[in-house]
Amino acid sequence: MRDLNFFEQVWAVVREVPRGRVTSYGAIAKALGSPQSSRMVGWAMNAAHACPDVPAHRVVNREGLLTGKVHFTPPSAMQQRLEAEGVKVKKDKVVNFDELFWDPVKELGM
DNA sequence: AGCTTGACTTTGA
DNA sequence: GTCAAAGCCAAGC
Numbered sequence A: 001m002r003d004l005n006f007f008e009q010v011w012a013v014v015r016e017v018p019r020g021r022v023t024s025y026g027a028i029a030k031a032l033g034s035p036q037s038s039r040m041v042g043w044a045m046n047a048a049h050a051c052p053d054v055p056a057h058r059v060v061n062r063e064g065l066l067t068g069k070v071h072f073t074p075p076s077a078m079q080q081r082l083e084a085e086g087v088k089v090k091k092d093k094v095v096n097f098d099e100l101f102w103d104p105v106k107e108l109g110m
Numbered sequence B: 001a002g003c004t005t006g007a008c009t010t011t012g013a
Numbered sequence C: 001g002t003c004a005a006a007g008c009c010a011a012g013c
Helices: A006-015 A025-031 A035-048 A067-071 A076-084
Strands: none
Touching: A006 A025, A006 A035, A025 A035, A035 A067, A067 A076
């Protein structure tokens, strides 16, 4: 893990996110050791956009809001994919986010 | 080569 | 309780 760049680490975590589940930038950043590096998670997602193995649509902000949907192609693809996985999205916001939230630190034992 | 911005979060006032 | 600032790493200009 330490040998990988920040992006690689982020991708590794996001890739472990179960289908129909969502996580937050802060949770991933925290799992990497720096809760405040959540911004980089966003950049990582931007780079991960080219990686089909990295479900960036399952990554939302800490409010469960699809803040990065505008970076998708098309932007509505994010919500569409989430709904396709069983995740209800209302007004760009994940419904039952608290239940659907997937914490890498807790699940991965970090 | 250096400064600014960026898909966020936490903490301080 | 709400507003403002700091912090993180990388890419763009």
